Amino acid sequence: MTVVMTVCGGGCEDVAFEDVGGGEETRLRALHDNGVELNGTRFNGTRFNGTWFNGVKLVGASIGQGAAKSSLTGWSLVPGTSELQAVGNKGVLYRGEALEGARLHWLADDGGKELVDVQLKIVAVTQSADRPDIYFTDIDFRMNDGKWESVCTDGEGEPTSAIVVPGYFDTATADWLPGEHGELAFACRGTASAKCLEWGYRMWAKHGGISLADHYRACTRMVRADYCGTNVAHTENGTPIDVSDRLSPAILEPETDWAVEAEWGPHGAVCLNQPRKLTHSRAAVVAECQAAGRGVLPTCDAPGVHGLLKSQAAPS
Known part of the structure; x- marks a missing residue:
């Protein structure tokens, strides 16, 4: 049996161990590291959560050079996936890997201060081996004539991929919303917004006939220990939790x-026992949620209390 554990130092990584004789290791295969970031570390201010890479409508794009250059319009996601697609000259459809090298260009409002020339470049597109409806897109950007940088970086500041999702993230509430006009947002790998997709709670998918959109929302609250649903995290990066659902x-x-x-x-939480971090008492969190208008959070052994997801933890 292969066992996956989360190991954290300067960052977190999953490490696989082979269990040959049973024992403690066999109980750790479903642990998941959590964290406090929703949309990644590089763009937590106006540029990422404002008008640039969150709820954006992609326009002004092209692919190829010279006579082979083609404009790209009609950007969207292949239904039921996170795979980008666009229409080129003469109705040619480009999708996934075929979009590598595509460049997008528009003038963005930098928080109402000035217009900035923003360019994006699709560097690579890779289909997930575990969940074939998920595609990892490596995207670089530059402002004006500056240097190219990755839109997404990991906890060590190294470039990482994005999962392109429909809709946008509400920056005040940390909620995902589907959008009404074909908006797209980037969920950077390693953050709550992407982890929940890779764990299986894809907002575009159904499971047993049930939409997973609310499971996705519940997951992003759970990862960040946002008990009150107020965009206030109560955890630390790398704290392990055991995740399960009622599907x-x-x-x-x-x-x-x-x-x-x-x-x-x-x-947020529909019931709460002991928070996963001992620096937060149950009484303090219950009072916080009451102050936010959530009412009293019952304990999880209260009659009739059932959520979409459940987290188990060894408080630390």
Whole structure:
């Protein structure tokens, strides 16, 4: 049996171990590291969460050079996936890897201060081996005539991929919203917005006939320990949690005997025992949620309390 553990130092990574005789290691295969970032580390201010790479409509694009150069319009996602597609000259459809090298160009409003010449370049597109409806897109950008940089970086500041998703992230509430006009947003790998997709809670998908959009929202709250649904995190990067759901069949099932921390809905925790970080007491979090108008959070053994997702943790 292959066991996956989360190892954290300067950053976090999943490390696989082979179990040959049973024991403690076999109970750790479903652990997931959590964290406090929703949209990545590079763009947490106006540029990422404002008008640039969140809820953007891609325009002014081209691919190729010289006589082979083609304009690209009609940007969208292939239905049921995170694979980008666009229409070129004479109705030619470009999608996925065929878009590598495409460049996009527009004038962006830099927080109402000035117009900035923004360019994007699709560097690479890779289909996930685990979930074939997920595509990892490496995207570089530059402002005016500056140097090219990756839109997404990991916890070490190294370039990483984005998962392009429909809609946008509400920067005040940290909620995902589907959008109404073909908007697209970038979820950077390693952040809550992308982790929940890779764990299986893709907002565009259905499971057993049930839309996973609310499971996705619940997951992003859970990863960040946003108990009150107010965009306030109560965790630290790399804290392990055991994640499971009530779907049939389940996407993730519990794999430890850790205590139940909380159950989760799209607007935060629906019940809470001991928060995963001992620096936060249950009483303090309950008071915080009451002050935010969420009412009293019951404990998770209260009758009739059920969330979409459940987190188990060894408080630390």
